[in-house]
Amino acid sequence: MLFESPFVRKAYSQMLTNEMKKVVRSLRAFPVERLDARENGCGRSARELAEGFIAHLRRLDSLASGTDWAVPVRGERSRGVILLELEACFLSVHASLDMTSPASWSEVIPSPLGLSPWSQARRGELLWMALRNLIRHGRHFTLHVRAACSAPKFEGFDGGSRVPVSEIESVGAGA
DSSP states (O other): OGGGOHHHHHHHHHHHHHHHHHHHHHHHHSOGGGTTOOOTTOSSOHHHHHHHHHHHHHHHHHHHHTOOOOOOOOOOOOHHHHHHHHHHHHHHHHHHHHHSOHHHHTOEEEOOTTTOSSSEEEHHHHHHHHHHHHHHHHHHHHHHHHHHHOOOOOTTOOOOOOOOSSOOOOOOTTO
16 A cells, blocks of 8 residues: 555655744744734634644644544634744654554544545545645745735835846955
8 A cells, every 4th residue: 555655654754844844934934013913805814824733733643643633722822832832733743653553544544524525534645635734724824924024115116127236246266
């Protein structure tokens, strides 16, 4: 079976790691004072989207470990608390993935609501679907980051090509 391959498990782990690096970078780049603003016609604030990453990671953890998935209800969290919780959840997901046996990736389990159209599927397939949902969520958050961090428009700037003010002189070797 394809999901029993160590290559597939390693690729999954690498994709998850790369995605989380992007998420953390985007969250750190987002202006703290605009975390609660609802922009771009979206009904969710950046803080709610950032907390959504934690929910996605908890779902991944529950799929990998076979435990029940429940979202704890909490009050509003600061960006620092969200980053700490993201790190804790990410480490938990990695530990669960490392402890999963190759045979359990091909095990048929009940599908969580909202993840797949089937009532049951292989654990590996569900993990890939959950990762795809995390990536989509990350792209949504990136749209908010781009809107919040875009450079202000200057009067008279047309966005055309940039021309250097003065010519750069070549530097000889050893200079």
